[in-house]
Amino acid sequence: MSFFYLSPVKGDMPVHLLETIVIKRLEYLRAILRQDSAVYCEYVLEGSIYDNVGHFMLCVVSILGEYSGVTHFFLKAELELFKKRISSLSPYDMRSFAKKLLRTIRKHENTPPFIEPLQVLCRHLMLKDIAQHICSSTHSNDCAFHSISIHFKHCLPFVARRSVELDNGLAILPCGVWKQYLMHLFTTNLRNRINKSNLSGLKSDPRVMEILMKIKHELPIVIMNTGEHKLTSQTVDVSSRYFPPCMLNLHQYLRKKHRLSHSQRFYYSLFLKDIGMSVGEAIDFWRTEYQQSPNSHSCCHNWQKDEKKFVYGIRHMYGLEGGRKNYTSVNCQRIQNSDTSCSEGGCPFKSFDNQKMIQVLNSQTKMTNTMMSQICELKRKHQYTSACVLYLQKCLESSDCDNVSFNFTPVKYYMLASKSKSMEFEES
Template identity: 60%
Template sequence: MSFFFLTAVKGDMPVHILELIIIRRLDYLKDVLKGNTLVYNEYVVEGSLYDNASHFMLCVIAILGENVGFTQFFLRAEVELFSRRLASLTAYDIRSFAKKLIRSIRKHAETVSFFDPLLALLRHLIIKDMAQHLCLSTHKTSCKDHNIKLNFKHCLDFIARREVELRNGVAFIPCSKWKQYLSILFRNNLRLRIQKTDLAPLKSDTRVMDLLMKMKSEFFPCIVKSPNTLLSREVDSVSKWFPPCMLNLHNNLRNKHRLSHTQRFHYSLFLKDIGLPIEEAVDFWRLEYRQSPNGNHACCHNWEKDEKKYLYGIRHMYGLEGCKKNYTSVNCQRIQSLDNACSEGGCPFKSFDNPKMIKLLQNSSETILAEINELRRKNMYTLSCMLYLNSIGEKNCDNYSFNFTPVKYYTIASKGSSCTIAPLFSRFALSPKAAATMKGAAFPVKYDGEIYDLKKFLRDHPGGVNTLQVYEGKSIKNAMQKFGHSNNAYHMLNDLKVAGEPEDANLTGGLSANGRIITNEEGEQDGEDIAFLEELEVSYTVFIAK
């Protein structure tokens, strides 16, 4: 029985034993997260019947409990436990683990998307020489003696951090990252199980519901309570660590008591990702939207009249309604790509004039402001933000990727750290040819007879500049179809089209994933935002009808 937990055991077990093994596993997981020395626990022996049953029962509690804090605790603790177990395996144990898991996959009733990369990795691990190489005491964390080749879609975590080599849509994962990749696949499998499994029939089982109520009353409070939990009354005090884009939204909300839909969506997800639980989020938005709007504002809603709608929207963002997707806050690239005609949102370093930006960047020296303005003139808005963060920090911190986000800014600022900008340029140096491509005035490509300028997208392409530069002036249709690009990629391509004004000034000519025409206003949003709005509208209509 594998501790990857692909399938649950079958059989009968007394309820009091089931309750006991759940409690013991929870205590064990708390020690794992705290980094305590783990003592022997007969109910968490890896691969045992109790180990399997307690894991899957906690999955049931996470699904039926609908508590975001508990679910996050469970995911973090189980992934950490899996990583510890994997690190303790000998070469023989790794081969046995791989063989058992391959057999489990072959017996699995459904085919899951991550099975292909998992099997590719396991077939390497069952080879004796490979397993022994991984377990050598001299095995370096940067070792690249052996690689597995995977489609880039299967290892986006590594690609986002620029930790693997990427060629023509194929990622080369070195042996030094194989165990880490197994942990990522385990996390994805566990998250998918919690999000997609329908356990509605179990709600009629009194034994399960009694156990769930006991967990909620006795164990949820002590587990969910965390130093990282943010209370609604604390938002004002921690706003000093907000990035300028989110601080601007916070100030607007406090002054006017309203935000436009898109900005409210972005700010809500930011608060969620920095630790605001759903109960506190409801209190936070209730307090604001019960007040009358201050000044002119397009939003005419209020909490008393639209409470049901607001509650549903908040629960939807926390993954408790609709498709139960775990939405995450937007990154800097996404914020900068929006055409913010209104002054309410957007990246201040890109959208604000100088007086307004200076007012937002409180107590910044003239030297820092001059350096920020120089970066703004070069369209380096993210580096401008990082420079400002560096100017208010106390320590040096060099752990960054290109995927900089408002949440990362908050995490660093709240810990009193600052960022070193120079290594960002040296770590990912471009080849001479790629550098020349980046300096070009335009980067035209063709798709179905239309011309698109990819100049703004070159730096952020997952395959890098080197992959794209061979298509300059050529058609990219076959390449996009060959490497399986997402709907969002085609939406982004449409934004880069070289064309005049559309015939209908209210339309972009694009279609959503559901086939609906996208208006100019919606054209500023990406495919995920549009899908969220469509699903929210349909789901809420069904919800009200019920």
């Protein structure tokens, strides 16, 4: 098996062992990000069944967990692990790695677009002379002794950084950047799997959901200890440029009126929690708003009078009070199906008229008439999630979020909007 993880292993495994594999992998990935000394772990042995199972089970957690902090941690940590592995390969191991990938690719009938350049690269890496050259200790990132030609659309980050030359639509990749390009393809493969896999059927499997709940108790500790993905009460306004329209509308309304209705405050609080706001920062954030007098809002609550109630409610959402249930933010379907007739929230693509919807959308990016027409048409057809995905593509000026509506949530929107560009450049 290859640590590129093109396909999962098949077979049976006890649930308790599966849980152990995932927890141990999480701990190992945390150590990788913290740059701690590498410790032997039988569950992360390169190319082993345990290694494969742990990777794909964490993919399941990222897809079903609907928590951007987890997904960002997973993407970055797995990329660091892949980088560590690919950098330590001997010429023989590099050739074996390339041959295994090519054998795996031949078994797949329907392959995503990035497989084509991966095949081209592997056919070169399996050659003895090239493998020895690439794995040499003196090989530098500026080396151009060997090169491959691929369509420019398969290496857009390298084109943007002017790391490659273009010739009639083909990008000439020198051997000095081949390992970086492998990391780019690895990330593309991983993000493609997380964004486009429909695993909704697994939610009815109690074994999977039990493991998911146990892992969720470990995840906040793991992510907190890596220092990843923090959102503070002072940076919410800056981060709001990446908010989905439904949450951006609540944020703007809160800043203007200094109050939200109970259900919308609950939805918005969970969204902020799941994109990285700690319980302390959440208390500071809501204190700042509710200490102010409401602006044309019927809410009679204020922080001075109801501080204990507010603090308890916030801590309860973080699993620190009451039944200690760790709540997660709601998905798009829940928002679209909620009754918003007496509230300021809801999905703008469903609950707002065209004028109000366009007003919210234009506050993030200026919409063209063509884009407005396409979104309004999807709204008319009740394809609200598709309209939101189309709007996200416009904001990113990218098609990276194609076919993500299977598992689409406000948190996933934020994750794609805030991390799509930065992840591309973290690979180098």
